[in-house]
Amino acid sequence: MLKPIDVLMVGVGGQGTILASRVLAQAAQAAGYDIKVSEIHGMAQRGGSVVTQVRLGEKVYSPLIVKGGADILLAFEKLETLRLLSYLKKDGVLIVNDQAIDPVPVLVGAAEYPPNIPEYLRNTVPGTLVFDATEIAGRCGTAKAANVVLLGAMARRLPIERAIWGKALAERVPAKLLEVNRAAFAAGYELG
Amino acid sequence: MKELLSGNAAIARGAIESGVTVAAAYPGTPSTEILENLALYPGVYAEWSPNEKVAVEVGIGASLGGARTLVAMKHVGVNVAADPLMTFSYIGVNAGFVLVSADDPGMHSSQNEQDNRHYARFAKIPLLEPSDSQEAKDMVGLALDLSERFDTPVMLRTTTRVSHSQSLVEIQDPQPRKLKSYVKDIKKNLMLPTYARPRRVALEKSLAGLKEYSESSPVNRIEWRDRSLGVITSGISYQYVRDVLPDASVLKLGFTNPLPEQMIRSFAAGVQKLIVVEELEPFIEEQVRAMGLALAVKGFIPYTGELDPGILAAALVKAGIIHSTGGIAKAGYDLAESPAVPARPPVLCPGCSHRGVFYALRQLKLNVSGDIGCYTLGGLPPLEAMDSNICMGASIGVAHGIGKANPALDARTVAVIGDSTFLHSGITGLLDVVYNKGNATVIILDNRTTAMTGHQQHPGTGRTLAGDPAPAVDLEALVRALGVKRVRVIDPLNLAETEAAIKEELAAKEPSVIIADKPCALLTKAVQPAVRVDAQKCTGCRICTRIGCPAISIKDKLAQVDAAVCTGCNLCLQVCREGALVKGEEKHA
Numbered sequence: 001m002l003k004p005i006d007v008l009m010v011g012v013g014g015q016g017t018i019l020a021s022r023v024l025a026q027a028a029q030a031a032g033y034d035i036k037v038s039e040i041h042g043m044a045q046r047g048g049s050v051v052t053q054v055r056l057g058e059k060v061y062s063p064l065i066v067k068g069g070a071d072i073l074l075a076f077e078k079l080e081t082l083r084l085l086s087y088l089k090k091d092g093v094l095i096v097n098d099q100a101i102d103p104v105p106v107l108v109g110a111a112e113y114p115p116n117i118p119e120y121l122r123n124t125v126p127g128t129l130v131f132d133a134t135e136i137a138g139r140c141g142t143a144k145a146a147n148v149v150l151l152g153a154m155a156r157r158l159p160i161e162r163a164i165w166g167k168a169l170a171e172r173v174p175a176k177l178l179e180v181n182r183a184a185f186a187a188g189y190e191l192g
Numbered sequence: 193m194k195e196l197l198s199g200n201a202a203i204a205r206g207a208i209e210s211g212v213t214v215a216a217a218y219p220g221t222p223s224t225e226i227l228e229n230l231a232l233y234p235g236v237y238a239e240w241s242p243n244e245k246v247a248v249e250v251g252i253g254a255s256l257g258g259a260r261t262l263v264a265m266k267h268v269g270v271n272v273a274a275d276p277l278m279t280f281s282y283i284g285v286n287a288g289f290v291l292v293s294a295d296d297p298g299m300h301s302s303q304n305e306q307d308n309r310h311y312a313r314f315a316k317i318p319l320l321e322p323s324d325s326q327e328a329k330d331m332v333g334l335a336l337d338l339s340e341r342f343d344t345p346v347m348l349r350t351t352t353r354v355s356h357s358q359s360l361v362e363i364q365d366p367q368p369r370k371l372k373s374y375v376k377d378i379k380k381n382l383m384l385p386t387y388a389r390p391r392r393v394a395l396e397k398s399l400a401g402l403k404e405y406s407e408s409s410p411v412n413r414i415e416w417r418d419r420s421l422g423v424i425t426s427g428i429s430y431q432y433v434r435d436v437l438p439d440a441s442v443l444k445l446g447f448t449n450p451l452p453e454q455m456i457r458s459f460a461a462g463v464q465k466l467i468v469v470e471e472l473e474p475f476i477e478e479q480v481r482a483m484g485l486a487l488a489v490k491g492f493i494p495y496t497g498e499l500d501p502g503i504l505a506a507a508l509v510k511a512g513i514i515h516s517t518g519g520i521a522k523a524g525y526d527l528a529e530s531p532a533v534p535a536r537p538p539v540l541c542p543g544c545s546h547r548g549v550f551y552a553l554r555q556l557k558l559n560v561s562g563d564i565g566c567y568t569l570g571g572l573p574p575l576e577a578m579d580s581n582i583c584m585g586a587s588i589g590v591a592h593g594i595g596k597a598n599p600a601l602d603a604r605t606v607a608v609i610g611d612s613t614f615l616h617s618g619i620t621g622l623l624d625v626v627y628n629k630g631n632a633t634v635i636i637l638d639n640r641t642t643a644m645t646g647h648q649q650h651p652g653t654g655r656t657l658a659g660d661p662a663p664a665v666d667l668e669a670l671v672r673a674l675g676v677k678r679v680r681v682i683d684p685l686n687l688a689e690t691e692a693a694i695k696e697e698l699a700a701k702e703p704s705v706i707i708a709d710k711p712c713a714l715l716t717k718a719v720q721p722a723v724r725v726d727a728q729k730c731t732g733c734r735i736c737t738r739i740g741c742p743a744i745s746i747k748d749k750l751a752q753v754d755a756a757v758c759t760g761c762n763l764c765l766q767v768c769r770e771g772a773l774v775k776g777e778e779k780h781a
Contacts, residue, residue: 012536025196025358035196036324038357040300046538046569047742061434063324063357066502068522082533086524103536107745108574108737114531124525 004034004057005158006065010084011050011076012101016147019172020074021052023151024158027168028056031160038063047104049080056158074154076133076147077101078117085124093157094125095192097133097150129153129191136187141180148173148181152188162189197361199354202325203292204229205361206332207262210288211369213237214254216247218616219645220266221301222355223294227264228648231657240642240649240657243584243616244269248276248291255289255345256381258372260336264292267308268583272617274311277345281315282391283381284343284398287372288336295351297471298498301644303564303583305496307473312347312449316395318402319449320348320411321427325359327411327446334411342398342405347449351471352498353428403450411446414459421488421513422463424456424476428499429469435501436508436520451479460485467492467513471499489513540569542743543719543759545710546637548684549608551739551767552691553577558604558698561590563618565610566644567637574740578608585609585617592621592630603698607634611667612642612650619674625703626675633697634705637684638667639712647715671705678704685710687766713759720760721776723753729772736764736773 007024011017021037028035033056040051053065065087073088075081075096088094098118105111114120118130131153133146140149148169155165165185173181197205203226207215215238217227231238241247244265251263265273270293277291293311296302312319320335322328328350335346379387406412418439425433426445433442443459445451460466460480465488468477474491481487492511493499505520540547550570553560554577562568562578563586571578580590591607609618614636625632642648649655654664671679678700682693690708697704722743732749743757744764751772753764758776765773 029194029196029360034360036357036359037196038353040352040356046541046566047536048538049536060359061431062501063353063359063428063431064500066500066505066520066522068524069502069520079533079536082530083536085527085530088524089522090525092524102745103534104539104574104740104742105534105537107742108740109734109746110573111532111534113534117531120529120531124527124529 002058004055004060005072006070007054007056007072007074007154008065008070008084008087009052009054009074009076010080012080013047013050015050015076016144017050017052017076020147020151021054023148023168023172024054026172027160027164028054030164030168033057034060036060036063049083051084072154072157074150076150079103079113081121082114082117088125092125093154094121094128095150095153096121096128096130097146098130099132099134099146131191133188137184140183140187145181145184148184149188152185153192155185156189156192193363194360195363196358197325197329198225198356198358199322199325199328199350200225200294200356201229202329202361203262203264203332203348203350204233205363206329208233208236208366209329209364210260210333210336211367212260212262212336214251214259215239215262215264216241216250217264218242218244218247218269219642219648220269220294221645222296222350222352223264223266223269223292224645224648226262226292227657230262238657242651244273245276248273248280251289251291252276252280255285255287257374258287260288260369262290262292262332264294266302267293267295267306268302268304270308270311272584277311277315279383280345281317282383282388282395285339285345286375288339289345290332290335290339291345291347293347293349294355295349295472297351300352303581305472307475308347308349309448309475310473312349316399317344317449318342318346318447320346320446321448322348322350322354322446323427323430323444324354325357325361328354329361331411331446338405342402344398344402349427351428399450403453406447406450406452407454409447409452412452412455413444414455415442415444416462417441419462420464422459422466423469424459424466424480425469426476427471429471432499432501432504433469436505437514445476448476451476453483456480456483457485465513469493469504537572538569539740539742540566541713542741542757543713543761545639545684545708545713546570547575547739547741548687548690548763549635549637549708550575550577551763552687552694553606553608554738555691556694558606558694559594559601561587561594561605561607563587563607563609563613565613565637567608567610570608574738584613585621588618588621588625588632588634591632591634592625592628595630595632602631605632606694606698607632609634609636610643611636611638611640611652614667615651615665619670622671622676622703622705623674630703631701632703633694634703635694636667636705636707638707638709641712641715643712643714647712667707676703676705678702679707681707681709683710684708685761685763687763713761718759720762721778722755722758722760723762723764723776724774725751725753726772726774729770731770731772733769736768739763739767
């Protein structure tokens with residue numbers, strides 16, 4: 001039996017990680033995989049870290065991904081990449097949104113937001129993909145679709161057909177926002 | 193048809209499919225979405241009760257009234273509901289009753305991590321432990337059947353990783369059921385000593401029947417694989433065992449009170465080495481050992497914190513059961529050179545009405561007994577204006593006790609409690625202050641919602657769970673009726689008014705209540721123009737950062753306001769001594 005594919009999505013409350021995981025789950029189910037999604041609620045609206053774990057495969061038992069076990073780490077924010085990087089397996093895929101959201105200790109000057117995170121990541125994880133998803137989403141019509149740009153970039157790395165992704169997107173995104181999200185997904189897919 | 197459902201959504205679906213028509217709960221992570229999902233189905237009466245004790249009492253009534261009933265709460269909610277629960281098992285049910293206890297190992301959003309499986313043993317009721325959403329759904333139906341067959345309430349115990357994980361669930365059609373007739377039976381339902389004594393005996397008989405059932409329950413099963421190692425497990429731990437020990441034989445227990453002793457014995461006899469894998473307390477392990485069965489290793493899993501496959505694998509290696517964590521806990525990249533990662537603690541939201549109160553409390557250097565809700569975050573830096581937090585409603589009794597212990601502390605101690613928490617279990621504490629002539633000053637942070645769990649309605653909001661209009665309790669009239677004479681309503685984002693009110697009420701030699709009246713900023717979404725910084729006036733003193741607002745930062749030694757985050761609540765203006773923070777101006781067309 002094939003080992004499940006483990007995807008860890010990390011970010012900050014309000015960045016749309018939940019929608020991205022919903023589309024991924026929809027696509028994985030449509031592609032015939034067993035799937036488990038685990039997320040911690042509660043603090044998301046209050047600016048805390050948000051971690052969503054998605055496992056898909058022939059048969060999935062644990063909903064939790066272990067350290068050093070994630071096949072893909074999709075990071076919506078740079079600092080959160082560092083926080084969860086220990087979960088990425090060697091030769092795993094690292095996709096990072098080049099966006100910084102200062103946590104309160106940084107805002108009040110009690111801590112420093114690490115400079116040069118992309119450089120550190122590229123040096124540590126070969127093949128790291130870093131890009132400004134917010135800027136790309138803005139060009140597609142709305143900066144808010146940054147989550148879908150990131151999803152698109154990851155989509156290519158998963159054994160799920162392009163057409164299935166398109167359908168999943170249509171089922172999970174409100175109709176009036178579908179066109180801009182399709183564009184955002186396509187832009188991300190090109191990068192991935 | 194299969195749907196991807198969270199454990200909580202699956203439980204709601206299971207209730208609908210099994211004919212539940214009454215449900216009650218008080219919101220609490222990780223249980224909240226059960227009732228929110230149930231309320232979406234037509235034909236079900238689902239309510240937010242003021243607290244978990246009332247929810248269980250409503251559930252007892254609904255069962256007596258003939259309806260299949262589900263009552264849900266977080267683990268600590270069962271403490272509140274323990275009183276009716278402990279005697280409910282004596283009277284039993286009319287229509288089926290299931291109590292969902294959603295435990296929170298790891299304390300993702302809780303003040304403790306008690307293992308509520310002990311409650312099932314304590315109350316002498318059957319216990320079911322699902323390991324995924326499909327089982328969560330199926331076990332609701334099983335619980336209701338068992339409840340009616342054995343005349344007992346049944347506990348369905350989930351944990352965060354079952355409640356909040358989504359997995360595929362086979363959806364079936366609802367099975368409508370007829371209401372049962374109400375039966376007047378005082379020997380069964382009127383628990384006076386005379387009638388309770390025979391019911392106590394009947395309870396043991398019922399337990400003996402349940403023990404027999406446990407042996408053949410479809411949710412207790414042996415999976416024979418390699419017999420050199422046998423694992424007894426339940427709940428989410430089963431999933432971790434399957435990942436970490438794919439070849440081991442497993443006794444998977446879904447029905448864990450009372451335990452199937454014969455099944456456990458025959459499983460033990462069929463394997464060379466026997467171990468128990470469970471999260472939190474050694475609930476099964478201690479009972480297996482009491483049966484006189486030898487375990488290869490005991491207590492090898494940490495009793496504290498949440499379990500995961502990595503922790504389990506490491507514990508198995510340490511105990512000598514496996515030789516390497518091999519396929520599970522892999523070494524990732526070498527991160528020794530990683531930059532330091534600043535914490536990202538949850539914070540009070542921009543525009544939060546609690547911020548003004550906590551800043552004032554901090555300025556006045558008071559002793560603050562706190563309570564459960566978003567506002568507990570007021571105890572974290574930089575506000576740090578809360579000294580204690582125990583359980584729902586504790587703030588008022590604690591403040592009263594501090595004053596009685598040392599009257600010198602009276603004038604320096606305030607209790608801080610949210611509106612939903614006050615209605616949950618703060619009222620009796622305040623009654624005690626009045627009755628026993630305390631001087632406590634109580635601040636009710638009235639944001640008109642149960643904010644922390646995601647904005648649920650409560651008796652003060654004017655809406656029910658279903659969204660229908662409802663009478664809204666008048667907090668001011670309520671506290672006056674309890675005998676509090678000094679009651680005042682303030683705007684918590686007016687710092688001068690807030691500080692003055694707190695000082696005056698602390699000085700008064702009688703109980704007083706300050707109602708800090710401002711709806712939750714996330715609900716009203718009332719955004720005023722963002723505050724501006726006058727760079728000429730800002731001295732970089734950083735005093736504005738002490739309110740802990742996510743919109744304010746220091747850049748190049750000067751204050752900066754993020755206009756995209758600022759709600760224009762203008763609290764920071766009142767803190768700045770230099771007049772460097774300026775009220776935003778309305779944009780003119």
